Amino acid sequence: MPNFAHVKDRKLLYIELGRISTDKYGEAPQSGVVLVLDNVRSSHNTGSAFRTADAFHVDKIYLCGICPVPPSPEIRKVALGAEDAVPWEKAGDTLELVQKLKADGYTIIAVEQTVHSVKLQDFRREEGRKYALVFGNEVDGVRQDVVDAADFALEIPQKGTKHSLNVSVSVGVVLWEVCRPR
Secondary structure: OOOOOOOOOOOOOHHHOOOOOHHHHOOOOOOOEEEEEEOOOOHHHHHHHHHHHHHOOOOEEEEEOOOOOOOOHHHHHHHOOHHHHOOEEEEOOHHHHHHHHHHOOEEEEEEOOOOOOEEHHHOOOOOOOEEEEEEEEOOOEOOHHHHHHOOEEEEOOOOOOOOOOOHHHHHHHHHHHHHOOO
16 A cells, blocks of 8 residues: 555545536436435434435445435434435335335345344446345344245344444445445
């Protein structure tokens, strides 16, 4: 690794980042990835999911059950306007939505710790395949009937004393791994 100890650096200006406008977000090529939030109760976690989904150009977010929906000052506080760029839809029941997405050709992935879950570092995204990533409630995780309906479960390996990450952190970790070029 090069030694950067003596290199002066500066933060890039916003205009140097080359970001697309909110209007252009929907016109950009689809990523083939959607998020399904299964009864995520916190507006802050929902807002964070929007902001992270925007960063990885997720095609859509489905807000199921008790998930808060835009417009919401709490969502906007965290999403910083990403809720205006990322398409979203309110869905009543997560299981019904998952069955519809499966019928539409999506591979359903429950982000959950299960007996047979695939470790995140072992997952390889297949080019041209569409994925629906299901993230669960802050306390209860992904509903068992939704896990049962999924094609498989994906687990973020952890080494500490806690058994899970905050759902908003999990969204970021999983999207980084799923969306990064190989």
